[in-house]
Amino acid sequence: MKPQLHIENRDIEKSLRLVIVDGISSEIVVCLTSGAFLVATALLLGASNFQIGLLAAFPSLTNLAQLFSILLMRRFPNRKGITTISLVIARTPLIIIGWLLFQFGISVYFLMAMMFIHYLFSSIGGAGWNSWIKDLVPENQLGQYFSKRSRYMQIVNICLSLLVAVMVDYFTSKHSSELLSLYSVYFILAGVVGLIGTFFLSRAVEPQSYLSKGDFFELFMMPLKNKNFRNMLWFNGAWVFAINLAVPFFMVFMLQTLKIPMTYIIALTVISQVFSVLTVQLWGTLSDRYSNKSIIYLSSPIYIVCIIAWIFVGIYSRWYVNMALLVGIHIFTGVSTAGINLALTNIGLKLAPKTDAVVYLSVKNITTSIFSSVSPLLGGILADYFSNKQLKITFEWISPQFNKLLKLIYLHEWNFLFLIGALLALLSLRLLGKVQEQGEVGHSIVKRIMKTRFKSDLKESFIIGNIVTWHSMLKAIIKRKKAA
Known part of the structure; x- marks a missing residue:
C-alpha cells in the first residue's frame, strides 16, 4: 500500500x-x-x-x-x-x-x-x-x-x-x-x-x-546546521557516553568481583523492569502534559545517584547488606530509566521537523551509536588502568575495650569507573539547558506535581518513600539554568 x-x-x-x-x-x-x-x-x-x-x-x-x-x-x-x-x-x-x-x-x-x-x-x-x-x-x-x-x-x-x-x-x-x-x-x-x-x-x-531533494551531503549536514537539534545531539551523545562508560560493567562487577549467582542477577534485573513498568505510564503522561526536558531533569539525578551507589556495593562484609543495597539500586534504576529512555526518544521525535524527519532521526541514531560504541572501549581501558589501584577511606576507633574499623569508601577498578561515569553524566545535564523544547514548563512546577503524583500513585503500587527529594546538585543545575 x-x-x-x-x-x-x-x-x-x-x-x-x-x-x-x-x-x-x-x-x-x-x-x-x-x-x-x-x-x-x-x-x-x-x-x-x-x-x-x-x-x-x-x-x-x-x-x-x-x-x-x-x-x-x-x-x-x-x-x-x-x-x-x-x-x-x-x-x-x-x-x-x-x-x-x-x-x-x-x-x-x-x-x-x-x-x-x-x-x-x-x-x-x-x-x-x-x-x-x-x-x-x-x-x-x-x-x-x-x-x-x-x-x-x-x-x-x-x-x-x-x-x-x-x-x-x-x-x-x-x-x-x-x-x-x-x-x-x-x-x-x-x-x-x-x-x-x-x-x-x-x-x-x-x-x-517529505524528503528534500538536492545534494546528499548537504541533506545530511542539515540537522547539524540546526542549532537547537545540534544542542540536543551534544547532550544525547554526552549522556550515552557517560552512562555506557559504567553500565556495561555492572554485570561483570557482580559476576567476577561479588561472585553473585546468575539467578540472583536475573532476579535483580526483573525487579528493575517491574518498577520501570509501574512508572513508565506516569512519565509518559507528564511528558505529554509538560515537556521531555522536565522529565529528564527529574529522572536523571535519580539514575546518577544509583550509579554512585554502586561504589558502596561490596564494601560491607555482610552479604545481606550488599544485596539490600543492590535491590534498592535496581528499584530506583527501573523508575529513573523509564523516564529517561522515554524522554530521550520523544525529544528526538519532537525536535525533528516533519520534512526530512528521517534524516534528522538517522543523524541522531548515528551520533548516539558512535558515542555509545566508543565509551565501553574507553571504559575497558580505564578499568585496566585502575586494576591495581585502590582508594580506601575508613573510620577506625581503637580503645582497650573496643576496636572497630568502618569502611566509608573503597574504590578499585570498577568503582573508579562508576564514579567517573556518574560525574560525566552529571556534567552532561548542563548541555540539556541549551536545548529548547516547545511547551517547556518550569522545573519547580513539575517537581511539585511529581511529588504529589508519586506519593499518591506509587504508594498504591507499594513503592516506599518519596523519590523526588533531590540532592543539592540538581538544585544548583536548576538555579544556573534560571540564571541563564
Whole structure:
C-alpha cells in the first residue's frame, strides 16, 4: 500500500495497535537472541573474547547503515515498504542459525556473519520506522503512546526472561550436552515471531513523507546546521557516553568481583523492569502534559545517584547488606530509566521537523551509536588502568575495650569507573539547558506535581518513600539554568 496524504482516525488507531504488536514481537526477538543468551551460544561455539566483544558492538556499528536508508528513501519514498522488507531480511537469518545449529552445527564465524546481517538490516529498517511512526503518532500523544508500548514490551521481557533463564539452568544441570539444541529453538522461535510481527506491521498505514531533494551531503549536514537539534545531539551523545562508560560493567562487577549467582542477577534485573513498568505510564503522561526536558531533569539525578551507589556495593562484609543495597539500586534504576529512555526518544521525535524527519532521526541514531560504541572501549581501558589501584577511606576507633574499623569508601577498578561515569553524566545535564523544547514548563512546577503524583500513585503500587527529594546538585543545575 502506498503512503496516504489523508488518513482517517480509525485507521490511525488501528495502525498504532499493530505497531504495538510488532513491538512485542521485537522484544521477544531481543530476549531470545541477544545479551547473555547470545554470549552463551557464542562461547559454546568456541568464541574468543574479541569475537564476543565484536558481537556486542554489532548493534551500534551497524547503525551507520542508516545513511544508506536515507538514500533508499530518496529513491523509493515508501518507508513502510523499506522497513518491512528490511525486517524480513533481518529476521530470516535467525531461523537459518537455529535450523543449522540444530541439524548440523555451525561455526562461530557463521554465527557472527548471520548476526551481522540481522543487525545491519534491522538498522536499515529502523531508520524508516522512526520517521514513519513519528508521522503516525499524534505529537500530543507521543509520551502516552510510547509509554504504553514500552510497558507491554517490558512485561513480555520480564515473563520471557524468567522462563528462558529457568530453561537454560535446567538444561545446564540436567542435559548440558543438549544446551546448543535449546539455543537453536530460541533462535528459530525468535525468527518466526519476528516475521509474524513484521506481517502485522505491514498492515499499518503510512502517512505521506517529505524528503528534500538536492545534494546528499548537504541533506545530511542539515540537522547539524540546526542549532537547537545540534544542542540536543551534544547532550544525547554526552549522556550515552557517560552512562555506557559504567553500565556495561555492572554485570561483570557482580559476576567476577561479588561472585553473585546468575539467578540472583536475573532476579535483580526483573525487579528493575517491574518498577520501570509501574512508572513508565506516569512519565509518559507528564511528558505529554509538560515537556521531555522536565522529565529528564527529574529522572536523571535519580539514575546518577544509583550509579554512585554502586561504589558502596561490596564494601560491607555482610552479604545481606550488599544485596539490600543492590535491590534498592535496581528499584530506583527501573523508575529513573523509564523516564529517561522515554524522554530521550520523544525529544528526538519532537525536535525533528516533519520534512526530512528521517534524516534528522538517522543523524541522531548515528551520533548516539558512535558515542555509545566508543565509551565501553574507553571504559575497558580505564578499568585496566585502575586494576591495581585502590582508594580506601575508613573510620577506625581503637580503645582497650573496643576496636572497630568502618569502611566509608573503597574504590578499585570498577568503582573508579562508576564514579567517573556518574560525574560525566552529571556534567552532561548542563548541555540539556541549551536545548529548547516547545511547551517547556518550569522545573519547580513539575517537581511539585511529581511529588504529589508519586506519593499518591506509587504508594498504591507499594513503592516506599518519596523519590523526588533531590540532592543539592540538581538544585544548583536548576538555579544556573534560571540564571541563564
